[in-house]
Structures are given as C-alpha cells and as structure tokens.
Amino acid sequence: MSSHNEVVRESFTTQAKAFASNPWVTNEERIRRLVASARLKGNERVLDIATGPGYIAEAFAKAAREVIGVDLTAAMLAIGEERTKQNGVANVSFRIGDAQNLPFEEGQFDVAVSRLALHHMQEPGRVVREMARVCRRGGTILIEDIYASEHPERAKYQDHWENLRDPSHVRVLPMSEHLRLFREAGLETDAVKTFDDLCPEVERWLATTKAPAERADEVRRLLEEDREHDLSGTQPFHDANGKLHFHARTAIFTGRKFR
16 A cells, blocks of 8 residues: 555544535535436445545445445444444445555446545545446446646645645545546546535634644634635635634546447
C-alpha cells in the first residue's frame, strides 16, 4: 500500500464516525440524484469505489441487482456493513480495496460509481481508467466530486486550505480535467450536471477531521481572505447566525464505455 494510501486510511479512520453523520454525506436528495443519473433498470451489478460509510452503495442496492462497495478504510466499511445489515439490505457487500488498483477482472460490472473521493487520489486518471476497465462495454461510469477553478492560482488557493484541514486531500480537479480523464479512459461523456448547494459550515467541517488548532486557525484566516477577495471561486460567506460557509461546487460526470 502506498504511503499516501496510509495517510488516507489514517485520516478516515480518525474521522469515520463524524464523517458518516455529516449532512454533506447523508443528504438523501443528493444521493437520489446520483442514483438517478445511472438510469438503472434493476438488473445491474454496481461497484461503488471509495464507498466510505456505504450510503451510496446502499442506495444503489435498492435499485440494482447487486452492489459491491470498496474502500481503503476498515473503520468506514464497518459502519456501512452494520447499517445495511440493520436495514435488511441483503444485496450489498463491502471489501477493502484500492481505487487505483481494483481487485476485479475486466468487464464485471454494469456501473462503476464514486462520490466525493477523486480529490483524495494521487493518480485520478488511473482511478477513472480502473473504473472503465471493470465495466462492461456499454457500461456506465459515474463520478461526483467537487471541482476547482479553471485558473491554476485560484485552484491552488483552494487546495491549500483543503490540505490544511485534511492531509489526505491531494487536489481538486477543474471541470476540464475531469472531462480529459474521461476521454483518456476511453469513455464517452454523456452528461455533466453541476450543483452549488453543498455549503459546509466551516466549524463542523473542521471538526470532522479533528484539524489541529494551528491549522484550523490558518484555514479560517484563508477562508476569510477568500470571502473578502474572491481568491478561489468557492465564495465563502457568513450565514444569518454569523457562521462561515463556502460553496463546495460539485458536478456529476456520466460516462459510457463504448469499446
């Protein structure tokens, strides 16, 4: 396992319970719209990559024949396993797996999906290629993730405060790079849907990763500068109660394996 994978596993082991209860993870409307993007008929075999606490895997299991969720972090998978067992969802299973080296043969799945994970990957292009590899011809690849500014200096500013908050963060990709990765993986991009309704409250967002006080203070400072001078495109703002938020702009990219 790579050194960065160890960082990811350590980070998400630490934040597993807090992460699994956060509204940007559990929001049912956002989950429904991702599942809807797959246009399932009910007989599909689905692979959920970097499944975390398994909310996406569980939602797909209610609309597909079978779902397997893979993740690096055992603590996350344990949450998903316990919840789906309690909910009586029998057609979903979980296993340890690296998104950059999936433990499956070619063409085994009808759908491969990943949500809010690509920015944690050192080789996002390899992840997309792996998703395409394990899908059959005509299969669907769905990626939902935050996206960055097309201007490198603005994207870099966002990455700086993201990484201070969570060392497992690597890089938020601009939309053009997501599309390039799909093309290079041999996928036809069928749809791109963007959203600006994910606005984490900064204090809860910081608490999720248990960011050390010094790093948390620097994140707050950077976000306040961003709010005043529009430095990243995430447009931080204070709500009516004075709490700081930012726009974690997200997109759902739908691709099709055509060969």
